[in-house]
Amino acid sequence: MKTIPRLNFAHLPTPIEDLPRLTQALGGPRILVKRDDQTGLAFGGNKTRKLEFLVAEAQEQGATMLISAGAIQSNHCRQTVAAAARFGFDCTLVLTGEKPKQASANFLLDQLFGAEIVTVEDRKDRDRILQETFDKAVAAGKRPYLVPYGGSSPTGTMGYTFAMEEFMNQNRKVDWIVFGTSSGGTHAGLVLGQRVFGFKGMVLGISIDEPEAQIKAHVSELATQASEKLSEQIQFTSDDVLVNENYCQAGYGVFGEGEREAIKLFASTEGLLLDPVYTGRAAAGMIDLIRKGFFKKDETILFWHTGGQPALFADKYSQDIIRE
Structure with a gap:
């Protein structure tokens, strides 16, 4: 093996x-x-198990930033930005849904862990905006690693x-x-x-x-x-x-x-x-x-x-x- x-x-x-x-x-x-x-x-x-391998791959590729996507209350995104904080990555999350007037639950934790958040109201636009976010990071000289939806x-x-x-x-x-x-x-x-x-x-x-x-x-x-x-x-x-x-x-x-x-x-x-x-x-x-x-x-x-x-x-x- x-x-x-x-x-x-x-x-x-x-x-x-x-x-x-x-x-x-x-x-x-x-x-x-x-x-x-x-x-x-x-x-x-469950995403923590996946992130053990995904973050290791990001490190191996020399990435300095994690980018991922999910719903406003995404459990995956909460664990992704926490892993980013723990291992010294910047992190941007593309979150689908109406932005809450008051942060609570996972959306609150995303911000506490230091994520830059991009909100997308319509789910059909998420993949396009996720790619645009990734491309902008590359153009800005950053080294992003795209953590796939759900890991x-x-x-x-x-x-x-x-x-x-x-x-x-x-x-x-x-x-x-x-x-x-x-x-x-x-x-x-x-x-x-x-x-x-x-x-x-x-x-x-x-x-x-x-x-x-x-x-x-x-x-x-x-x-x-x-x-x-x-x-x-x-x-x-x-x-x-x-x-x-x-x-x-x-x-x-x-x-x-x-x-x-x-x-x-x-x-x-x-x-x-x-x-x-x-x-x-x-x-x-x-x-x-x-x-x-x-x-x-x-x-x-x-x-x-x-x-x-x-x-x-x-x-x-x-x-x-x-x-x-």
Whole structure:
């Protein structure tokens, strides 16, 4: 296996915990949680694993600046600018959505960590403005490194390829791994890690915002590309990627009854906080699938918690979560 540049700053391995009261409330199957909300950097989250490889690559290329993009309350952007601060990079974030009148949650933390922020109201303009921002930095004599949306590049995918190895070394037998999938890097890493490290269970991504066919195509391509960083290419197809698209119709970041129930149920049974966009929606999907009998009662599910709790305190969500 090839040696891949990596900075070791995440708090790893993250623990796996039993959720007996949630299991009881839902009538089985057994539910465990992998606590990647505890990876340590700026309240933690799944992007920290990816940034160990992405920031190492930026350093290797002689970059002095990180540039990335996401939504106004992006967890990825919060962790990216925190990594920039820790390792001495300048950082510019291109954030999509209406700029809040008062900074809160991730948007507040972005500024605290020192990001220069460019806001874009319409998501369709984001990629163009992101490229313009990058080009301006180059023209100004800076050395920017473009951190892809969600950290989801072949390099970023290494974070969850090796997360699967970490999980396997924790020796917890599970039948299913369930998590939220969107930009594809976490999903592709787990699929690649499943193949490389021999996980025999099922890896199910609950789509946050994209159709099943699109995620399958993107994740299989990304896993194939990422495999070359380890050794010879492994060819993945859409059939190797398991996705459920039934819970994303409301659209990205739209908070509904499913997310509200999931957040309150995890909190009230286990004292465990989810976020309103990713883990809230993924957990809502898992809960619904349990109630519909999709999982067998004697099976064990590992819910992979990807973090994001600061978004709970965003004005957009905070009051809606607690209303009856």
